[in-house]
Amino acid sequence: SAVISQKPSRDICQRGTSLTIQCQVDSQVTMMFWYRQQPGQSLTLIATANQGSEATYESGFVIDKFPISRPNLTFSTLTVSNMSPEDSSIYLCSVEHGGMGLNEQYFGPGTRLTVT
C-alpha cells in the first residue's frame, strides 16, 4: 500500500488569491492524480501528473487555473489560482499503485478549501 499526506488539510481563502496544495507519498510512484470533490458530489478528475512531463488536464480544467508541479516520484503540488467561491471544494490527490492490482489507487485525506 501507499501512504499519502496532503497539506494543508483545510484552508479559508479570499477570492482572487491562490493556494498551493502539497501531496507527499511514502514511496516512489509513476502516476499521480488530482481530483476535486464538491460537497455531496462524486469526484471529478482534474489532471494526471507524471514525473518529468507536463500534466495532462481533463476537459474543463486548464493549466493557468490549476498549475501542477511534479518535481520527483514522491511529491506533487496543485495550485488553485485566482480563486472564486466556485472553487470551494475538497481537493484530493491519488497515486496509482500496481503492487497488488492492475489499477489500485490510493487517495490522500483531501484538502478542504473554502473561498470567501
Place this chain on the structure above:
Amino acid sequence: LAKTTQPISMDSYEGQEVNITCSHNNIATNDYITWYQQFPSQGPRFIIQGYKTKVTNEVASLFIPADRKSSTLSLPRVSLSDTAVYYCLVVLSASKIIFGSGTRLSIRP
C-alpha cells in the same frame, strides 16, 4: 471510458448481506471492474477489483457474469461502519479512473 450505472442509494440493517449491482454495458475487453468505498471527510478506499467470474477478499465479494456487462458487490453481514458511498468503475490498467455518481449505502441498527 465505459460509463457505469448504479443505484443512487440503498438502505439495509446490521447483520444483513448487501448486494450493490452496477451496469457497464459498454465495457471494453481490457477493462477491469473496480469498487471503491468512501467515508465522509476521507478519500476513497479501494475495495476490490475483478475481470470475470468471482473475486473474494476479506472485505467483500465481486460477482461478474460471463458477458461482463454488469457486476455485483456483495458485503456480508454489514455493520453500521459500512455506511458509506460505494463507487463502481471500469478501468484500464495503469490509467486514469473516472468516478460515477456512486451508491450511498445507509446501515441501520
